[in-house]
Amino acid sequence: MPGPFRTTARVRTAIAACTTAGLACAGLVALPASAAATTLTAQYRTSASGATADQAEPWLEITNRGTSSVPLSEVTLRYYFKADSSTTAYRFACSWAVKGCANITGTFGNLANPTATADRYLEIGFTSGAGSLAAGQNTGDMQLRFYRADWQRLTQSDDYSFNGSRTTYADWDKVTVQRGGSVVWGTAPAGNDPTDPPTDPPTDPPTDPNAPALFDDFSYTSSSDPALQNHGWTVKSGQGGPGVPGATWSPQDVTFVAGTGSNKVMNLRLTTDGTAAGTKESEIQTAARKFRNGTYAARVRFNDTPTGGPDGDHVVQTFFAFTPLNAPMDPNYSEQDFEYLPNGGWGEPSNIMYTTSWETYNPDPWNAVNTHSESRQSYEGWHDLQITIDNSAITYYIDGQVFGSHGEPYLPETSQWIDFNHWLIDLTGQTGSTPRSYNQQVDYVYFVKDQVLTPAQVAAKVAAYRTAGTAFTDTVPGS
Numbered sequence: 462m463p464g465p466f467r468t469t470a471r472v473r474t475a476i477a478a479c480t481t482a483g484l485a486c487a488g489l490v491a492l493p494a495s496a497a498a499t500t501l502t503a504q505y506r507t508s509a510s511g512a513t514a515d516q517a518e519p520w521l522e523i524t525n526r527g528t529s530s531v532p533l534s535e536v537t538l539r540y541y542f543k544a545d546s547s548t549t550a551y552r553f554a555c556s557w558a559v560k561g562c563a564n565i566t567g568t569f570g571n572l573a574n575p576t577a578t579a580d581r582y583l584e585i586g587f588t589s590g591a592g593s594l595a596a597g598q599n600t601g602d603m604q605l606r607f608y609r610a611d612w613q614r615l616t617q618s619d620d621y622s623f624n625g626s627r628t629t630y631a632d633w634d635k636v637t638v639q640r641g642g643s644v645v646w647g648t649a650p651a652g653n654d655p656t657d658p659p660t661d662p663p664t665d666p667p668t669d670p671n672a673p674a675l676f677d678d679f680s681y682t683s684s685s686d687p688a689l690q691n692h693g694w695t696v697k698s699g700q701g702g703p704g705v706p707g708a709t710w711s712p713q714d715v716t717f718v719a720g721t722g723s724n725k726v727m728n729l730r731l732t733t734d735g736t737a738a739g740t741k742e743s744e745i746q747t748a749a750r751k752f753r754n755g756t757y758a759a760r761v762r763f764n765d766t767p768t769g770g771p772d773g774d775h776v777v778q779t780f781f782a783f784t785p786l787n788a789p790m791d792p793n794y795s796e797q798d799f800e801y802l803p804n805g806g807w808g809e810p811s812n813i814m815y816t817t818s819w820e821t822y823n824p825d826p827w828n829a830v831n832t833h834s835e836s837r838q839s840y841e842g843w844h845d846l847q848i849t850i851d852n853s854a855i856t857y858y859i860d861g862q863v864f865g866s867h868g869e870p871y872l873p874e875t876s877q878w879i880d881f882n883h884w885l886i887d888l889t890g891q892t893g894s895t896p897r898s899y900n901q902q903v904d905y906v907y908f909v910k911d912q913v914l915t916p917a918q919v920a921a922k923v924a925a926y927r928t929a930g931t932a933f934t935d936t937v938p939g940s
Contacts (some may be wrong), residue, residue, distance in 0.1 A: 500527040503538060503647050504599070507631035510625035511605075512618035514798045515541065516608035519622065521585065522597035522630055523638060531594045533587035537639045541572070541579040542620035550610040550667050552585040552913060553583060555866055559601030563834040563857075563865035567605065573906035574652035579621035585879055588862060590836070597731055608853070610913075621650050660781050668918060673881075673910040673937040675752075676923070679727040679903060680932040684715040690748075697882070699742035704777075708738030714743040721906060724927075726762070729883040731776055732898040735891065744882035752782055752877045752938040756914040757797075757848040758923075759881075760904035764842040765803040765812060770897025775806030775890035778901040780846050782877040789823040790830075795873035797855055799846050803899075806886040813837045816857040816864055818871035834865025834916070843904070844920070845920070849913045861916035878940035879906065912936055 502524050509518040519540045525531055544551075553567030566586040572579055585605065594600060609615050617623045622635045637647035639655050649655065681689045684696045697710040711730075721728040732742040761779045766772050783796035796819035805811045817833040834857065847858040855871060857864040883901045889895070907923055914922070926934070 462587040474629075475579045479487070481774070497802040500645070500861055501531065501536065501638045502632055503596075503634075503636045503638050504630040505622075505624070505636055506627045507623070507625060508604075508628075509617075510628065513614045513616050514779070515612075515614055516606045517615060517617050517620070517623070517637075518604070518606045519583070520630075521603045521605060521636065522601060523594065523601050525594045526595055528596050530596060531590040531640070532589075532706060533564075533594055533600070533678045534589045535640050536587060536594075537655075537787050538585040539637045539639070539649065539655060540583045540585070540622045541635070541653075542617065542622060543578055544580055544581045545609065545613075546614055548667075551581070551583075551607050552610050552853070553605070553607045553713045554852065554862070554868065556604040556606060558603045558869060560587070560591045560603070561834075562867075563863065564588045565603060565605075566863050567607070569607075570651065572653045574650075575675045576621070576650045576653075578619055579650040579653070581780050588693055589856055602808055624646070644760055668909075668912050668914060670911045672755075674922075675908040675935045675937050676905065676926050676931065676933065677935075678724065678905050678927070678932040679717055679723050681717045681727075683717065684712045685744075686717075686885070688933075693748050693935060694745055695748045697746070703882075704742060704886060705737050705888060708733075708885060710739035710744055711741040712743075714741055718902075726904040727881075729778075729881060730898055731774075731883045731901075732896065733774060733885055733888075734896045735888055735894050737888070739896070740888075742884040744880065744884070746878045746880035746882075749939055750784070750876045751906060751937055752879055752910075753873050753875070753940075754850050755912055756850065756919060757782055757850075757879065758907045758914075758919045759846050760843060761799075761842045761846055761881075762900075762904070763803065763840050764799045765839055767899050769896045771891055771893050772897075773804050773891035774897065774899070775802065775804055775886040776899050777802055777806070777882075777884050778899075779880070779882050780903075781881075782848070782873075782879050783819075784873060784875050784877045786822065789825075790821050790828070792821060793875050794820060795871070795875070795877060796831075797848050797850070797857075797873070799848075799857070801840050802842070802886075804890050806890065808869075809837070811837070812839050814840050814859070814864075818867040820870045830870075832867050832871055833908050834867075836864070845916065847916055847919060851913050858916050879908065880922060881906075893929055897903065908937065 485912045504522040506520050555562035568584050584935045623733050632646045637649050696712040696715050698712050714730040716728045718728050729743040763778050781798040786794045798817045800815045803812045814836045820830040822829040849856045854868050856866045
């Protein structure tokens with residue numbers, strides 16, 4: 462087993478060199494100030510101990526055996542393995558974690574110097590929401606897993622970091638812990654010490670360039686533009702939920718306005734005078750219910766304050782996909798939501814972002830089967846929103862960072878619609894009668910079927926559509 466602190470390869474080499482030359486080497490082992498007071502170690506166990514498995518399950522913990530607190534956002538771990546083939550792609554998932562799966566990220570990379578037992582690695586990182594690790598504390602369980610993108614069984618008996626006999630947590634030096642780019646625990650496969658910046662950056666999963674996709678840049682003239690309907694959109698009108706009973710869904714409040722350069726954006730306006738009759742909401746959704754597994758993305762501008770009049774209404778600004786509820790506790794119902802409440806609501810006093818995954822619900826008496834991630838902060842301005850869904854996880858991203866990840870039983874069972882709406886929860890947030898209006902804007906929407914894309918890959922796809930002058934395309938087959 463290694464000692465409590467693992468020096469980097471560069472320091473180990475320098476120590477060896479000066480010892481051979483008969484020099485005093487004490488200065489070389491003096492640790493950086495940040496490392497001198499902190500000692501991070503990794504513990505490992507597995508719940509999939511076979512030589513082959515449907516998925517690898519490296520469960521990990523980090524322990525701080527030092528004397529000062531460490532922000533986990535500065536820390537990464539690497540688990541090293543041998544890919545089943547040079548073209549095999551892998552997917553990461555977090556089943557459960559004390560720190561919250563929403564605060565844990567997983568990316569794959571290629572080793573610069575492949576060995577007989579490792580040519581890839583899974584790197585685990587932490588968002589700022591994971592907080593800090595106090596002296597003497599550990600992260601608790603991180604029940605992690607990864608699997609082949611084609612869902613074939615994988616071989617793990619030849620993986621550098623795997624040990625099928627480890628069924629309880631113990632120190633494991635074949636997983637490395639890095640802080641600030643330097644290895645502070647463990648031994649990487651020969652010639653592959655992580656560095657900062659990395660010499661072996663994570664690789665994006667391969668994508669199918671011919672996968673069915675929807676892209677819309679919202680280059681329309683109005684909600685009555687025939688092209689809008691021809692391109693598969695329905696603008697809601699009349700009355701009905703969600704929101705304030707008696708409020709009206711107004712097609713005239715779905716407009717298309719100038720954006721950056723020649724680009725247009727869709728504007729969803731909500732207006733109210735504090736009464737149900739004086740409240741107008743807006744909603745647009747796809748006419749076809751044909752979206753399930755894959756990547757959903759949109760660039761959305763949220764607004765915390767009204768364009769005029771007093772602030773404080775309990776408005777909801779959204780991007781989501783859903784299947785209808787045909788009966789109470791309908792097992793085929795599903796929904797994945799981004800819901801931003803700039804003025805709070807549902808018992809929250811101020812701005813909060815929810816990402817919620819629904820299995821089903823009963824409207825009366827209310828009984829919800831769902832799970833959510835949340836962040837209590839302002840999200841005013843433009844944000845890149847993304848949802849990826851495969852057969853194991855729903856993952857939400859905001860501006861390229863994982864916001865939350867949810868698994869069974871919340872995965873969609875059937876095809877869904879894509880929807881944007883802007884509505885009012887109740888009339889208690891602002892009780893004045895002065896008219897006021899709020900805007901939510903959408904730059905584009907993108908969906909690709911059965912492909913789990915990274916945020917960088919989504920950005921590249923959108924840029925390619927715009928470079929080619931493609932304002933709209935839809936090759937997603939009907940369900």
